[in-house]
Amino acid sequence: MTESARYHVVPVPAFKDNYIWVLRDDHYAAVVDPGDAQPVLDYLSRERLRLTAILATHHHADHVGGIGNLLRQFDVPVFGPKDEPIASLTRSLSEGERIELPELAAGFQVIAIPGHTRAHIAYYGAKDLFCGDTLFACGCGRLFEGTAQQMHVSLGKLADLPDETQVYCGHEYTLANIRFARAVEPGNAALAERERTETRTRQENRPTLPSSIGRERATNPFLRCSQAEIIASASRYLGKGVTDPVQVFAAIRNWKNDF
Numbered sequence: 001m002t003e004s005a006r007y008h009v010v011p012v013p014a015f016k017d018n019y020i021w022v023l024r025d026d027h028y029a030a031v032v033d034p035g036d037a038q039p040v041l042d043y044l045s046r047e048r049l050r051l052t053a054i055l056a057t058h059h060h061a062d063h064v065g066g067i068g069n070l071l072r073q074f075d076v077p078v079f080g081p082k083d084e085p086i087a088s089l090t091r092s093l094s095e096g097e098r099i100e101l102p103e104l105a106a107g108f109q110v111i112a113i114p115g116h117t118r119a120h121i122a123y124y125g126a127k128d129l130f131c132g133d134t135l136f137a138c139g140c141g142r143l144f145e146g147t148a149q150q151m152h153v154s155l156g157k158l159a160d161l162p163d164e165t166q167v168y169c170g171h172e173y174t175l176a177n178i179r180f181a182r183a184v185e186p187g188n189a190a191l192a193e194r195e196r197t198e199t200r201t202r203q204e205n206r207p208t209l210p211s212s213i214g215r216e217r218a219t220n221p222f223l224r225c226s227q228a229e230i231i232a233s234a235s236r237y238l239g240k241g242v243t244d245p246v247q248v249f250a251a252i253r254n255w256k257n258d259f
Contacts (some may be wrong), residue, residue, distance in 0.1 A: 003028060003050075004107045004251070005128075006023050006025060006104065006106070007023045007024060007104045007105070007106055008025070009021055009022070009023055009128065009166075009168060009210070010022045010024060010043075011207050011209065012031075012039045012043050013039065014034075014036040014039050014062075014066075015035065015036065015062055015233070016037050017171050017172045018033075018035055018062055018063075018170060018171055018172075019037075019168075019169075019170060019171065019175065019207065019209065020032065020033055020035065020036070020066075021033065021042070021168050022038055022043060023101070023104055023106065023175060023249055024047070024104075025104055026050060027049065027103075028039055028050050028051075028052045028103040028104055029044060029047075029049040029050070029051055029052065029056060029104075029105060029242060030051070030052055030053040030054070030101050030103075030106075031051065031053075031055070031070070032055045032123070032130045033055070033057055033063035033064070033130075033132060033170055034054060034063075034064070034065075034066040034067060034070060035060075035062040035063050035064065035065045035066055035067035036062075036065060036066045037066030037067075037068075037070045038069075038072060039178075039211060040066060041069075041070070046168065048128065049073075050074075051070065051073075051076055052074075052101065052103045052104070053074055053076050053077050053078075053079065054067055054070060054071075054076060054078045054079070054111075055079045055080070055099075055108075055123055055130065056076070056078065056079065056080035056081070056086055056089070056102040057080075057081070057120060057121055057122060057123070057130065057131065057132025057133070057134075057170070058081060058084060058116065058117040058119075058121070058132050058133065058138075059080075059081075059082075059084040059086050059117060060084050060117065060118040060133070062147040062170075063132060063170060064080070064086050064088075065176055067086075067088045068088060071088060071178065077090045078090045078091070079091050079093055079099050079114075079121060080092065080093065080121070081094075081119040081121040082094050082119060083118060083119040084117060084119045084120075093110045093121055094110065094112065094121075095110060095112035095153050096109070096110065096233060097109075097110045097134070098110065099123070103149060105127050105141040106125060106126060107126075108122070108124060108125035108130075108166060109121070109124045109125060110123065110124075110134060111123075111124055111156075111157055111158070111199065113135075113154035113155075113158065114133065114145075114146045114150045114151075114154060115134060115135075115140075115141065115143060115146035115148075115150040115151025115152075115154045115159060116132070116133045116134050116141035116142065116143065116144060116145070116151070116157075117139075117144065117145045117146070117194075118145040118146065118197070120132060120133070120134055120146075120154075122134065122158065124161065124165070127162065127164055127165050127166060128166050128168065128209045128210075129158065129165050129166065129167050129168065129213070130132045130168045130169060131158060131168070131169050132153070132169065132170050133169070133170045133171065133175065134151070134154055134158070135155060135158050135167060135169060135220075136144060136151075136169045136170075136171060136174070136177055136179035137167065137169060137174040137177060137208055137209060137215075137216070137220075137221075138174055138178045138181050138191075138194070138216070138219055138220050138221075139173055139174075139176075139177030139180070139220065139222065140155060140220075140222040140253070141165050141240050141255070142253075143253060146242065147221035148246055148247075148249055148250035148253060149246050151244065151249070151253070152225070152246045152249045153170040154250075155222055156223075158213065159213065159216070159217055159223045160197060161210065161213045162184060162213065163213050163214030163217065164212060164213070164214065165212060165213040166210040166211075166212055167209070167210050167212060167216060168210050169209065169211075170195060171199075172207060172208065172209070174198050174202065174208035174209070174211075175195075175198060175199065175202055175208075177220075178191065178219075179195075179222075179259075180256050180259045181219060181220065181221045182195065183233075183259070184221040184229075184230055184233045184234075184252055184255075185221055185224065185227065185229050185230050185231075185233065186248070187229050188218075188219060188229070189258070190218045190219050191218075191219040192209070194215070194219050206240060208238070221248050221252055222252065222253070223248060225246075225248040225252070226245050226248075228234055230248060231243055231248055232250065232253050233252070234247075234248040234251035234255075235250045235251075237251050237252070237254075237255050238251050
C-alpha cells in the first residue's frame with residue numbers, strides 16, 4: 001500500500017495479471033478500472049468502505065467489465081473517456097478536463113493518450129498517474145485502435161510529467177517487459193539493476209507497481225526512442241537504417257508483439 005496526498009492507493013488483483021486501483025481513506029473509496037466487481041466488493045466489505053466514484057481509462061472489458069455490478073450496489077458517478085463505448089458513464093471526459101473526488105479530497109486532470117484504444121485517457125493529480133494500458137512498467141500497450149504516431153505522442157506527454165510521478169498502470173507485466181527491454185538496450189546499466197530489483201520483488205509476491213516517471217525515462221525503451229543503442233536495435237530488427245523516433249517506436253512495438 002502506498003500513501004499519496006490524503007488517500008492511500010491499494011492494488012486489488014483481478015484475473016490473471018490485472019490491478020484494480022482503489023483510492024481510499026478510512027471511510028470512502030474510489031476505484032480505477034474495475035474489470036471485475038467481485039474483488040472490489042470483497043475489499044470494500046472487508047475494509048468497511050463506501051464506494052464514491054468509478055474511474056475508467058478505456059473501454060476494454062478487463063477494465064470496465066465490473067462497473068455494472070458495482071452500480072447495482074452503489075449509486076456513484078462513473079468517469080471515463082468520451083468517444084469510447086462505455087455505456088455506464090455519467091461523465092464523459094476529454095483532454096484538459098478535471099474531476100474532483102470530494103470525499104477523498106482529491107482531484108485529477110484528464111490527459112488524452114490515444115494509441116492503445118481510440119480515446120484512452122489518464123488521470124493525473126497529487127503526483128499520481130493512473131494510465132490504464134498506455135504506459136506500463138518498462139513497456140507500453142499494443143496498438144489496437146491507434147497509430148504509432150499517436151502512441152508516441154501519448155507516451156511523450158506522460159514522459160514529460162515530473163520524475164517523481166507515481167505510475168499506476170493496469171497490469172503486472174513488468175518482468176516480461178524488462179526481458180524485452182534488455183534485448184533492445186542491453187547496455188543500459190539502470191535497466192540491468194531494475195531487472196535484479198524487480199525479480200526479487202516478484203519472488204516475494206509483491207507488486208512491482210507503482211513505478212515512477214523517472215524510472216521509466218531511464219529504463220523503458222518506448223520512452224527512449226532517440227537513444228543510439230535503441231535506434232541501432234530497431235534498425236537491425238527492420239534490416240534497414242531508421243532514425244526517426246516514430247519509426248523507431250513502431251519497429252520496437254512490432255518487435256515486442258512477437259517477442
